Amino acid sequence: MNCFLLVFFLLLAFAAQSQSLSDIQNLKVDDLSDAQIEQLIKRAESNGLTTSQLTALARERGMPAMEAVKLSKRISELQMKVNSSKQIQEGGRGRTVTGFEEVDMFDSIRRSDPYYDLTVKQKKIFGYKLFHNRELNFNPSLNIPTPQSYVIGSGDQLLLDVYGASQQSYDLNVTPEGRVFIPNVGPVQVGGSTIGAATSRIQTALGRIYSGLTGSNPNTFIQLRLGNIRSIKVSMVGELTKPGTYTLPSFATVFNGLYAAGGPNENGAFRKIQVYRDSRLVATVDIYEFLSKGDQRSNITLQDNDVVIVPPVETRVEIIGPVRREGLFEVKPNESLGDLYVYTGGFTSLAYKDRVTIRRIEDNQRKVVDVPSSEFSSFTLLDGDEILIGEALERFSNRVQVEGAVNRPGEYSLEDKGLTVKTLLEKAEGLKPEAFATRATLYRTSADLTLAAEPLDLKGILEGTRQDVPLKNEDLLFVPSRYDVKEEYYVKISGEINYPGTYPFASEMTVGDLIIRSGGLLESATNSSIEIARRVRDSSTGRIAEIKTLTIDPNLELTDEERNQQLQPFDHVFIRRSPGFEREQIVTIQGEVTYPGEFAIASANERISDVVKRAGGMTQFAYPKGASLIRRTIYFQDLTDEEKRINELKEIRDNLDPDFKRKNNEAEETLFDRVDKKIADYDIELQIKKQEAAVQKLSDSSLALDSIRLDSALNAVRMKKQDYVGIDLVKIMGNPGGEDDLILMEGDIIRIPKELQTVRMVGEVLLPTTTRYYNNRGLKHYISKAGGFTENARKSKTYVVYANGDAKSTRNLLGLKFYPRLEPGAEIVVPVKPERERLSAAGWIGLASSLATLGILIERLLP
Known part of the structure; x- marks a missing residue:
């Protein structure tokens, strides 16, 4: 206790x-x-x-x-x-309910x-997990036939069946005195007897009332079996996880009791568990015998008041290295190192089996003992020994290798009769067609493990003109490919082509072949003045590239000129744009014209007045003074020619889509499939480019930014994609082609509003608002309509933005302010005063100190 x-x-x-x-x-x-x-x-x-x-x-x-x-x-x-x-x-996981995670x-x-x-230590002890596995259950089975060796005790229920010439059943309970009471017979002593002995006693007792039970030719028989079994109390003591007294079924064995007590603890013995009955040792249980051989002969059935003692472990060793089961193992005094390997499961294939190393504590210090395999069966282990098992060397005794341009590269056995380079190539099923057979390398491992290289002429060896070379252990034959010893050949094409890029070079390839390989010419391409840039291999002349030009047939038929100028590796072909080819350029006119909408620019010098005339001129409600021009800036990112072409293809596909349009004929279905494939290929290429751009953007984000880019407000203004351009449409239409009549560019938007009758006030006024325009009224009149200036208003910088996009600021002359003239649709903007940082106390002290220093300096300088 x-x-x-x-x-x-x-x-x-x-x-x-x-x-x-x-x-x-x-x-x-x-x-x-x-x-x-x-x-x-x-x-x-x-x-x-x-x-x-x-x-x-x-x-x-x-x-x-x-x-x-x-x-x-x-x-x-x-x-x-x-x-x-x-x-x-x-x-x-499927659906979840909030609050139930x-x-x-x-x-x-x-x-x-x-x-x-x-x-960690408990997991290493062999046998420890047996009694701590929640998936393992040692509860005794109660649904088994009545064992004839079962010892009857007080509390058992015996079911007695009489059958044959006579039929009778008895339900008998064993009394504390060990007897059962049989009607018409009396008490029969069965306590302490086995089922077999009790059956004989009861048969003798029943023979007095059933004559057919006895004699040489009986006709009545009995069967004795257990009903409800009794409980027993067993004391589990010693080095157990949970020692104590346990109530178990009478069928319980030693293992059942150990499982109930949590098994031996870290210091408990697994091989010398003792069972005492009536102060006598009746069994010694070895758990290792059960784990390694399934032997349960010592796992006896417990009886009432048995005592199970788990003594402390006497000898425990640790095995480290390539065995089937590493860990801590208990050893009996008469066991050797060889016996221990039964419990480890033996060596693995990687183990070095000729010798093991023992680390041992002896004479208050550590020592190392080498044990050869011949002494495994006789070497005695001591408590605390660490058995270190080495691994086999990472070396081969009969290996040669062949790599490179052979049909079956890999490792081969160096046979006892020997192996040569020629026979090794025969085992590898010969050379590949691209093998560089005139120069291979045989790498050899010297006796001091240094590497040596020997060049070989495989072609001569295979043809018999060169002497064959015998191979040695760890030789490596490397057969290069002709592609390994030269640069990969390619040609490039760029310009007005469907799929510009780099393509593999083929012998006798012409420009037309490369054009077909890259998807054909664009409509904008010219078939003449095609340039070929060719590498110059002699730099003594100072030339960087050799330029050749040619003309191909518009239908890509092979001409003599093209045939005579075949491409060479690394050529770069440039397809030029056809002279005079231009895509249509669109401008938009909005507002008070007869035919507003989009117009194509007819000529390179088409002006605002030309488009206004093509739009039918201004209506009677137009306000030409308020007209404005919106023009793209250099930061406007227009679609590329490729993107425009893809968008056009998408429109074609959408108009041919059978899911939304009418049914197509065979030609339309073929066109739909062809266009759909081109769009799919473009989308894949675009996704790859986006991923590369994202990686590049992440890399560039670590670079320092200039001060302008760091100012987000200034950056937004500076990098606008469109700007207002102030125009005077009255002068333009009065003098077409004059200096006010600007030449139009793609994307221009001309806005001609209705007659405007208001003026707007914004900024630092008391009530920003819009009021009616009054002719010949000055700026202060409109400011008064907005309640006047605020205290933070910067009056001298007030400016006016006119309906056409022009702006004029307030001018100062000799202290007098001259405000801009107002027109219908104008906007008066009053900016705020800049905030002035007040001088702190420390600043005033610093200023006073500087003035004092300056005064002292002046005093000393004056005579």
Whole structure:
């Protein structure tokens, strides 16, 4: 009992220690289970610490560096399990209900790992997991035939059946005195007897009333079986996880009792578990025999008041290295190193089996013992021995390799009769057609493990004109490809072509072949003045490239000129734009004209007045003074020719789409499929370009920006895509072609409003508003309509923006202000005064100090 209390308080102290942060420096990480690491993490989080801060705290409070590294590793492993389990759950999760999600992040791995509560050391002890696996159940089966060896005791229920010439059934309960009472017979002593012995006694007793039970030719028979079985009390003491007295079914065995008590603890023996009955040793149980051989002969059935004692382990060794089962193993005094390998499952294929190394503590110091394989069966192990098993060398004794341009590269066996380069190539099923057979390299490993290279003429060896070379162990024959020893040949094409880019070179390729390969010429391309830029291999002349020009047939038929100028590797072909080819350019006229809308620019010098005339002229409601021109700036990003072409193809596809339009004929269906494929190919290419641009943008984001780009407000103004251009449509229409009549550009928008009758006031006025225009009224009149200037108004910088986009500011002359003249549709803008930073107390002190210093300096300089 004292031993039990001691273990109990030690466990409590250990559990408290594993969850405490105040004594974290004294923790032994290998003695903590995953459950205790979890409690440590939760305690840290409740104190506002992250896991990295927890490790840092442990180091600050004196935890050894090795223990801190172990702690960090254990926390990382546990978090990795949590994250992987969480991802698996989320991957298969369907609908969820708010408020019913899993709260405990460790719960999933706690359920999946049956050994979650075990420490690292406990997991290493062979046999320890047997009694801690939640998926394993040692409860005795009660649905088995009545064993004839079962010992009857007080509390058992015996069911007695009489059959044959006579029929009768009896329900008998065993009394505390060990007797059963049979009607018309009396008490029969069965306690302490087996089922077989009790059957004989009851048969003799029943023979007095059933004559057919006895004699040489009986005609009446009996059967005795167990009904409800009794419970027994067994004391489980010693080095157990949960020692105590347990109530078990009478069918329970030693293993059932051990499972109920949690099995041996870290210090408990697994091979010398003793069962005492009536103060006598009746069995010694070896759990290893059960785990390795399935032998349960010593796993006897327990009886009432049995005592199971688990003594401390006497000899425990650790096996480290390539065996089937590493860990801590208990050894009996008469067992050798060879016997131990039965429990480890034997060596793995990587193990070095000729010798093992034993680390041993002897004479208060450590020593190393080498044990050859011949002494495995006789070498005696001591407590605390560490058995280190080495691995086989990463070397081959009979290997040659062939790599490169052969049909079957790889590793081959160096046969006893020898192997040559020629026979190795025959095993590799010969050279590939592209093999560079005149020069291969045989790499050899010297005796001192240095590398040597030997050039070979494989063509001569295969033809017999060169002497064959015998191979040695670890030789590597490398057969290069002719493509490995020269640059990849290619040609490039750019300009007015459907798919410009780089293409593989082919012998006897012409410009026409490359044009067909790259999707054909665009409508804007010219078939003449095609340039070919060719690399210059002799730089002594100072030429960088050799330029050749040619003309091809418009229908891409092969001409003599094209045939005589075949392409060479690395040529760059430039397809020029046809002279005079121009895409249509569109301008828009809006407002008070007879035919507003879009107009194509007819000539390069078409002006505003020309388009107004083509639009039918201005209506009677037009206000020409308020007309304005909106023009694209250099920051306007128009669609490229390729994008415009794709958009046109998309319109064709949409108009041919059978899902939304009428049914197509065969020609239209073919066109639809062809256009749809081109658009799909373009979309794939565009996606790749976007990904590359995103990567480049991320790279450029780290570069320093100039001050203008850092000012977002200024940047927005500076990089506008469209600007208002002030025009005077009255002068333009009165003098067509004059200096006010601007030449139109693509994307221009001409706006001609109706007659305007208002003036708008914005900015630093008391009531920003819009009022009716009054002829011959000045700016101050309209300011008064808005309630006047505010206190923060900068009156001298007031300016007017006219309906056509022009602006005029207030002028100052000899202290007098001359405000701009107002017109219908104008907007008066009153800016705010700039904020002036007030001088702080420190600034005033600094200023006074500077003035004082200046005064002293002047005084000294004056005579």
